[in-house]
Amino acid sequence: MDEARMIRRGLGPRLWLAGGWLLLALLAAIFAPLVAPQDPLAQDLMLERLPPFWMSGAEPGYWLGTDSLGRDLLSRLIFGGRIAFVVAFAAAFAACLVGSTLGLIAGYFGGWADRIISRIVDIWMAFPPVLFAILLVAVLGTGLSSVIIAIAVIDWTRFCRVIRAETMGQSRMDYVENARIAGYGRIGIMLREVLPNVVPSIVALLSLEMGIAVIVEAILSFVNLSISTDDPTWGGIIAEGRLSIHQAWWVLVFPLITLILTVLSFSQFGEALRARFDPVLR
Amino acid sequence: MSATCLEIRNLSAVLANGQRVLRSVSLAVEPGEVRALVGESGAGKTMIGKAVLGVLPLSVRIVEGDMLLEGENLGRLSPKARRTLIGTRTALIPQDPLTALNPSRRIGPQMTDRLVRILGWNGERADQRIRQLLEEVQIRDPDRVLKSYPHELSGGMRQRVLIAAAFAAEPRLIVADEPTTALDVTVQKQILRLIAQLQREHGTAILFVTHDLGVVAKISQKVSVLYAGKVVEEAETAALFAAPQHPYTRALMAATPRYTDPLASLKPVDEAVLAGLAAEIAAADRAWRPRHG
Ligand SMILES: Nc1ncnc2c1ncn2[C@@H]1O[C@H](COP(=O)(O)OP(=O)(O)OP(=O)(O)O)[C@@H](O)[C@H]1O
Numbered sequence: 076m077d078e079a080r081m082i083r084r085g086l087g088p089r090l091w092l093a094g095g096w097l098l099l100a101l102l103a104a105i106f107a108p109l110v111a112p113q114d115p116l117a118q119d120l121m122l123e124r125l126p127p128f129w130m131s132g133a134e135p136g137y138w139l140g141t142d143s144l145g146r147d148l149l150s151r152l153i154f155g156g157r158i159a160f161v162v163a164f165a166a167a168f169a170a171c172l173v174g175s176t177l178g179l180i181a182g183y184f185g186g187w188a189d190r191i192i193s194r195i196v197d198i199w200m201a202f203p204p205v206l207f208a209i210l211l212v213a214v215l216g217t218g219l220s221s222v223i224i225a226i227a228v229i230d231w232t233r234f235c236r237v238i239r240a241e242t243m244g245q246s247r248m249d250y251v252e253n254a255r256i257a258g259y260g261r262i263g264i265m266l267r268e269v270l271p272n273v274v275p276s277i278v279a280l281l282s283l284e285m286g287i288a289v290i291v292e293a294i295l296s297f298v299n300l301s302i303s304t305d306d307p308t309w310g311g312i313i314a315e316g317r318l319s320i321h322q323a324w325w326v327l328v329f330p331l332i333t334l335i336l337t338v339l340s341f342s343q344f345g346e347a348l349r350a351r352f353d354p355v356l357r
Numbered sequence: 358m359s360a361t362c363l364e365i366r367n368l369s370a371v372l373a374n375g376q377r378v379l380r381s382v383s384l385a386v387e388p389g390e391v392r393a394l395v396g397e398s399g400a401g402k403t404m405i406g407k408a409v410l411g412v413l414p415l416s417v418r419i420v421e422g423d424m425l426l427e428g429e430n431l432g433r434l435s436p437k438a439r440r441t442l443i444g445t446r447t448a449l450i451p452q453d454p455l456t457a458l459n460p461s462r463r464i465g466p467q468m469t470d471r472l473v474r475i476l477g478w479n480g481e482r483a484d485q486r487i488r489q490l491l492e493e494v495q496i497r498d499p500d501r502v503l504k505s506y507p508h509e510l511s512g513g514m515r516q517r518v519l520i521a522a523a524f525a526a527e528p529r530l531i532v533a534d535e536p537t538t539a540l541d542v543t544v545q546k547q548i549l550r551l552i553a554q555l556q557r558e559h560g561t562a563i564l565f566v567t568h569d570l571g572v573v574a575k576i577s578q579k580v581s582v583l584y585a586g587k588v589v590e591e592a593e594t595a596a597l598f599a600a601p602q603h604p605y606t607r608a609l610m611a612a613t614p615r616y617t618d619p620l621a622s623l624k625p626v627d628e629a630v631l632a633g634l635a636a637e638i639a640a641a642d643r644a645w646r647p648r649h650g
């Protein structure tokens with residue numbers, strides 16, 4: 076178990092850093108009206124392009140500066156987090172539910188079920204994902220629910236592939252054969268014996284998928300295909316920041332850092348959770 | 358006189374490519390008796406056990422023969438009735454105690470589950486039964502073991518747990534598939550003694566798969582010698598060791614070290630014997646026509 080202990084030690088600080096950032100960002104998003112220093116939509120041409128707090132010319136109360144319309148960047152990032160997290164959770168759970176269920180069925184039952192499901196996955200994955208997302212949103216129309224549906228529709232295959240392979244591996248183990256000898260039903264064995272052994276992977280993928288959903292939502296906002304243009308979104312802020320990069324670099328850099336930190340944290344957090352849920356690594 | 362515990366008549370099985378893996382195997386296990394099934398790797402010992410327990414791989418197809426469990430012909434039962442019969446009357450002591458336990462479930466629920474769900478016992482009765490069996494396999498701290506995950510126990514402990522689980526449901530027949538092969542040499546003897554002891558006390562019939570004639574001599578009353586899916590000799594164990602009839606059995610014995618004189622006359626199975634066997638099997642295959650399939 077030396078190896079397991081090393082993995083756990085290695086994951087310790089990462090788990091806390093990643094979890095800490097996610098918790099902070101999540102709480103800020105939930106309590107946005109209370110914690111945001113300014114109204115994220117309030118424009119003030121007198122306050123346009125204020126720099127962040129440590130630079131000369133900064134105004135108190137506008138910690139990360141303002142954009143070209145004088146809106147407070149920190150407040151916009153905090154409110155943007157709301158959409159990011161809603162999309163992350165809803166899209167990842169939907170993709171997970173569909174993909175893991177089909178993966179479990181394909182991996183456990185094999186035969187025809189597996190052939191059909193695997194073929195669908197192959198066809199699905201032939202589409203470039205971002206293009207697929209843009210196409211879907213263009214068809215479904217912009218809006219929060221279309222973005223969530225688009226991400227789930229595209230990314231369930233990630234769950235399906237991994238969970239299918241893991242389920243297949245587990246199904247070959249002797250404990251499954253033992254359960255069959257005992258006379259347990261097929262579905263009972265799948266849910267009670269096999270599923271608990273793939274849960275660690277499902278959890279890790281779920282967290283990773285939340286990060287991916289955040290990116291995809293940002294990309295969609297960036298190309299102006301996401302939510303209504305009024306509500307601040309990270310991708311939308313990045314798109315605006317790109318236009319004023321020479322006059323106000325902070326409008327581009329801070330949302331990028333926020334996005335990257337969040338996405339990285341989701342994937343690190345997922346890995347750490349996998350280790351936590353896995354009785355062999357625990 | 359009760360019905361024969363397990364009777365296999367003329368069982369043949371083929372792979373998807375038509376290759377035969379079992380060649381008209383017949384053998385019987387009487388109630389309370391240990392029948393050893395001995396043969397080298399690939400002889401088909403595990404296949405026979407799996408066929409009896411109804412868990413043959415999909416690539417293996419039974420093309421003829423009957424299997425009777427306590428007089429019930431398994432082939433004539435509905436799949437559901439067959440599952441129930443096998444689930445209530447048989448158990449497996451597997452070769453690899455690590456993968457035979459579910460890694461993500463604690464030992465306790467894994468063991469009681471079968472009693473509760475298949476035999477319909479209540480949880481308390483199942484728990485008592487499991488504790489009693491853990492005592493019988495000489496596990497001194499049952500509380501810790503019941504709360505453990507499989508990987509937290511040693512190989513020997515895991516095999517004790519599986520032996521306890523196999524005997525807990527009072528099956529009539531246990532298939533033990535090389536139950537000591539994956540263990541340390543020192544632990545092997547203890548586990549073997551334990552199986553023999555529980556077998557005697559519970560009067561359970563065992564089909565004991567092994568490639569080790571030393572083990573055969575210690576544990577079994579009857580023995581079938583298997584080569585390439587064919588039973589080449591069967592006899593009472595004592596008689597087999599006193600006067601092996603088939604050249605292959607004799608060669609196998611010559612290839613087994615003796616405890617009294619481990620270095621004496623140890624030789625591999627003779628080429629001529631193997632050639633003879635190959636001819637015997639080829640002749641049998643030519644003469645063989647499956648009755649159905
Ligand atoms: N899943 C499978 N699909 C197809 N053929 C198999 C499968 N498993 C085993 N076989 C083949 O069936 C034959 C009998 O194998 P089996 O496992 O019963 O041998 P064994 O006597 O138990 O050997 P060992 O002592 O190595 O366990 C072998 O030729 C083997 O290659």
Ligand SMILES: [Mg+2]
Binds near residue numbers: 402403404534
């Ligand atoms: Mg075997």
